[in-house]
Amino acid sequence: MSDDRERRVGHHADPRPPTDLFRSGRPDRFMLGLARLAARLEPLTARLRPGHPPPKPTGDLSVRVVRTERPSPDIAVLTLAPVAPETTLPAWQPGHHVDVVLDGGVVRQYSLNGDPSDRSRYRIAVRRIEGGLGSGLAHGLREGDVLGLRGPRNAFPFARAERYLFVAGGIGITPILPMVVAAHAAGLPYRLVYTGRSRSGMPFLDELPEGPDVSVRPDDEYGPPKAADLTRGLEPGTPVYVCGPAPLIAAVGALVPTGTPFYSERFSPPPVVDGRPFEVRLGRSGPVLPIEAHETALDVLLRVRPGTPYSCRQGFCGTCRVGLVEGEPEHRDRPTGGAPRDGGFTPCVSRAGEGERIVLDL
Ligand SMILES: Cc1cc2nc3c(=O)[nH]c(=O)nc-3n(C[C@H](O)[C@H](O)[C@H](O)COP(=O)(O)OP(=O)(O)OC[C@H]3O[C@@H](n4cnc5c(N)ncnc54)[C@H](O)[C@@H]3O)c2cc1C
Ligand code: FES
Numbered sequence: 001m002s003d004d005r006e007r008r009v010g011h012h013a014d015p016r017p018p019t020d021l022f023r024s025g026r027p028d029r030f031m032l033g034l035a036r037l038a039a040r041l042e043p044l045t046a047r048l049r050p051g052h053p054p055p056k057p058t059g060d061l062s063v064r065v066v067r068t069e070r071p072s073p074d075i076a077v078l079t080l081a082p083v084a085p086e087t088t089l090p091a092w093q094p095g096h097h098v099d100v101v102l103d104g105g106v107v108r109q110y111s112l113n114g115d116p117s118d119r120s121r122y123r124i125a126v127r128r129i130e131g132g133l134g135s136g137l138a139h140g141l142r143e144g145d146v147l148g149l150r151g152p153r154n155a156f157p158f159a160r161a162e163r164y165l166f167v168a169g170g171i172g173i174t175p176i177l178p179m180v181v182a183a184h185a186a187g188l189p190y191r192l193v194y195t196g197r198s199r200s201g202m203p204f205l206d207e208l209p210e211g212p213d214v215s216v217r218p219d220d221e222y223g224p225p226k227a228a229d230l231t232r233g234l235e236p237g238t239p240v241y242v243c244g245p246a247p248l249i250a251a252v253g254a255l256v257p258t259g260t261p262f263y264s265e266r267f268s269p270p271p272v273v274d275g276r277p278f279e280v281r282l283g284r285s286g287p288v289l290p291i292e293a294h295e296t297a298l299d300v301l302l303r304v305r306p307g308t309p310y311s312c313r314q315g316f317c318g319t320c321r322v323g324l325v326e327g328e329p330e331h332r333d334r335p336t337g338g339a340p341r342d343g344g345f346t347p348c349v350s351r352a353g354e355g356e357r358i359v360l361d362l
Contacts, residue, residue: 061089061149065141066121072200074128075171076139079114081121083146088119094178095156095265098122099317100138101148107311107319108134111174111243111265112152113204116182122149125203127171155316156265158182161239164190167230167252169244170201175265176243177204184209193217193230195248227251236260246270269313269348272296276354280347282362284325297347301362315349322347327358 067079082089097111114123126138141147158179166183168176173194183190191213196202198220208214217225230252234240239261242252249264256262275293280300282289289300298320301308311319315333324345330353333346345360352358 062146063122063149065143065145065147068141068143071203074201075125075203076128076141077123077125077203078138078141079121079123080147080149089122090152091119092116092122092152093154094158094182095175096152096154097156097175098124098152099150099311100124100134101150102134102137103140104137105309106134106137107150107309107317108138109267109312109317110138111156113174113177116178122152125171125174127201156241156243156263158241159239159261159263161188161261163188163235163238165231165234165238165240166190166192167240167242167244167248168192168194169248170196171203172242172244172248172265172267173202173204174243176241177207179241180209180214181207189213191215191233193225195219195225195230195244227255231255234260239263243267266314269296275351278352278355279357280352281357281359284359286362288357291351296349297345297351301347305362310348313348315346318346320346320348323361325359325361327352327356329358 062083063080064083065078066081067077069077069079071077092112093116095111097109099107100110101107110124110126112122113125114121126135128139129135156175164179164183166176166180176192176194180190180192192208193215194202194205194208195217196219198218199205199216202216202218205216208216217229219225230248231240234256236257237260240252240256241263242249243265246266246268249266253262253264272294275291275295277293278291280289280291280297281287282304287304289297289304291297291300296313298308298310298313302310309319311317313320316335318333318335321333321344324343329345330351331346332349332351345358347360
């Protein structure tokens with residue numbers, strides 16, 4: 001099993017009630033403005049910090065935006081083709097995402113949602129987050145722009161099965177769409193429930209297979225779905241794939257019978273529910289930062305250094321990793337393919353014991 005995979009059998013571990021956590025935590029405009037500026041300056045400032053090379057400005061693959069579509073003001077659908085002619089893009093399967101290297105070395109993940117058999121182009125869809133750095137930069141891309149990619153990588157593998165239940169919420173359709181298309185093409189029985197606030201925020205409606213097993217449920221037409229509507233008719237043992245807001249994932253996970261395979265992918269980090277307070281020192285003689293039980297070391301680093309690089313915030317991409325000088329961390333990252341940590345510390349997820357201090361090479 002891949003280390004990247006978020007896989008659960010039975011109940012979902014997120015204990016928070018399925019209230020609208022997805023819409024909570026509105027970004028502080030001033031801090032995000034600072035973060036945006038700092039990200040643009042990061043390649044320069046990083047060069048001035050000893051021992052810290054600037055973030056790689058390009059990815060392993062150079063691609064050009066060959067098509068931009070705006071199905072709604074909040075969603076940009078980008079088609080990307082290799083800059084070098086005659087280049088075949090790496091193979092991918094439903095569930096794969098790519099790391100997109102944006103202006104200033106900002107890296108964000110986006111799920112591939114085009115046709116896996118077409119190795120001449122990739123397609124991604126980006127929902128604009130209010131005040132969001134990466135999604136704002138992605139929405140600024142125009143046809144002809146060149147950007148870097150890393151991957152593809154799979155944190156949400158699509159396993160062969162006899163039938164499926166798919167549940168997607170809004171932009172969460174991106175990894176689910178190629179799964180639905182593959183199941184449909186293979187003639188396998190499946191049910192798709194696609195939810196969202198309104199049709200305008202639900203991309204790819206026109207690409208869904210037609211039939212009684214596809215249920216499109218915008219909230220403004222049907223009201224918010226009840227959890228039981230999402231899993232209605234689920235036979236024990238039928239694999240469930242869900243991607244969308246945290247409350248949707250939690251609601252579906254809570255209804256999946258024990259022993260039934262449950263696969264979910266989150267686009268934003270899970271809350272810290274089992275943390276204890278600890279301290280981080282920046283270098284041997286730098287300031288000491290207290291980390292509260294409910295926050296991550298990265299949250300605190302971003303407050304004092306808004307340009308701190310990060311990407312997945314879930315401990316699998318390695319973007320935020322920094323050197324560990326002293327202390328005994330609780331490593332909670334999941335390096336891709338079991339890659340070694342090399343004495344590093346991953347502040348988006350890793351912690352230290354209660355009241356303990358770790359010293360980072362910052
Ligand atoms: C495996 C994977 C696949 C992904 N696939 C897609 C995809 O296909 N399409 C897509 O649009 N996004 C996708 N994402 C999310 C994407 O990588 C970015 O996290 C997202 O675009 C927000 O980045 P940002 O830089 O604009 O926001 P940031 O500047 O990092 O954050 C700005 C504010 O928004 C909050 N925030 C961050 N992410 C979200 C979110 N998803 N929802 C609500 N609030 C958020 C932050 O907490 C912060 O307060 C995926 C993420 C992962 C891990
Ligand atoms: S941001 Fe991806 S591992 Fe920390």
